[in-house]
Amino acid sequence: xxxxxxxxxxxxxxxxxxxxxxxxxxxxxxxxxxxxxxxxxxxxxxxxxxxxxxxxxxxxxxxxxxxxxxxxxxxxxxxxxxxxxxxxxxxxxxxxxxxxxxxxxxxxxxxxxxxxxxxxxxxxxxxxxxxxxxxxxxxxxxxxxxxxxxxxxxxxxxxxxxxxxxxxxxxxxxxxxxxxxxxxxxxxxxxxxxxxxxxxxxxxxxxxxxxxxx
Numbered sequence: 001x002x003x004x005x006x007x008x009x010x011x012x013x014x015x016x017x018x019x020x021x022x023x024x025x026x027x028x029x030x031x032x033x034x035x036x037x038x039x040x041x042x043x044x045x046x047x048x049x050x051x052x053x054x055x056x057x058x059x060x061x062x063x064x065x066x067x068x069x070x071x072x073x074x075x076x077x078x079x080x081x082x083x084x085x086x087x088x089x090x091x092x093x094x095x096x097x098x099x100x101x102x103x104x105x106x107x108x109x110x111x112x113x114x115x116x117x118x119x120x121x122x123x124x125x126x127x128x129x130x131x132x133x134x135x136x137x138x139x140x141x142x143x144x145x146x147x148x149x150x151x152x153x154x155x156x157x158x159x160x161x162x163x164x165x166x167x168x169x170x171x172x173x174x175x176x177x178x179x180x181x182x183x184x185x186x187x188x189x190x191x192x193x194x195x196x197x198x199x200x201x202x203x204x205x206x207x208x209x210x211x212x213x214x
Contacts, residue, residue: 006031010046013193015053022054023061029054029069036087045189048087048122052094052129059099070095070106077110077119089119093126100134107137111144124148124159125189128166138167146175149204158186158200165207166190173211179204 001009001021006028009018022028032054035047059066073088089110096103107130110123124145131138145167148160161179164172182200189195 001025001028001031003031003034006035007043010035010043010050013046015050018050019054019057022058029058033091036091041187042189042195044087045090045195046193048090048094048125049189049191049193051091052096052098055095056098059095059102063099063102066095066099066103070103074106074109086118087122090122090125093122093129096126097129097133100130100137104130104134104137111141120148120151120153120156121159124156124163128163129191131163131167135167142167142169142172145169146172149175149179154182154184154186154200157182157184158188158198158203161200161204161207162188162190165203165210168211170211173208176204176208176211180208 009021018028018032022032029051032047032051035043036051038044038047055066055069070092073092076088092106092110096107107126110126127138127141127145142164145160145164148156149164151157151160157179161176164176180201182204184200185197186200186203187195187197188203
């Protein structure tokens with residue numbers, strides 16, 4: 001399938017067809033990797049989401065192929081590589097979320113160790129994606145998320161506030177409440193094609209409500 005065909009599948013959120021094609025054509029994974037570098041942020045996130053689903057499908061029959069994919073993505077995060085890490089953290093997180101039973105050990109490897117605003121949002125998104133089904137794997141990162149609520153970048157604050165709500169993180173209520181007046185806009189990809197741009201304070205308020213209903 002050509003690039004335009006893959007792009008249409010992404011825009012249509014035809015996850016089932018993407019997984020089907022990934023199972024019969026190795027080029028599908030490569031095509032999705034190419035979309036990680038899209039300048040359009042929404043397309044970038046759709047590619048991350050789709051790559052996790054496709055790799056999860058492939059892993060059922062060939063987990064070693066997916067492990068090799070994760071290793072390639074990890075290599076892009078290595079400063080010595082000199083390449084761009086754009087999309088790698090989110091993609092690895094999506095793969096872990098699809099099959100935590102096989103790939104949970106890679107979660108700690110994508111934790112950023114420097115203040116890189118291009119990586120933080122993807123790592124935080126990965127925590128939400130994994131933690132929704134395996135909260136035991138993400139609980140230790142909740143203190144990191146509370147610190148991220150004070151980050152200078154609105155995107156990081158927005159993702160941290162959203163993630164704490166997605167994880168129903170008890171103990172984060174006071175920190176989230178302090179953020180409710182934050183008017184800075186932040187775009188957050190919530191999964192399954194849902195992408196919303198709102199004030200950070202609105203995201204924090206929604207997360208407070210979610211925690212309160214838990």
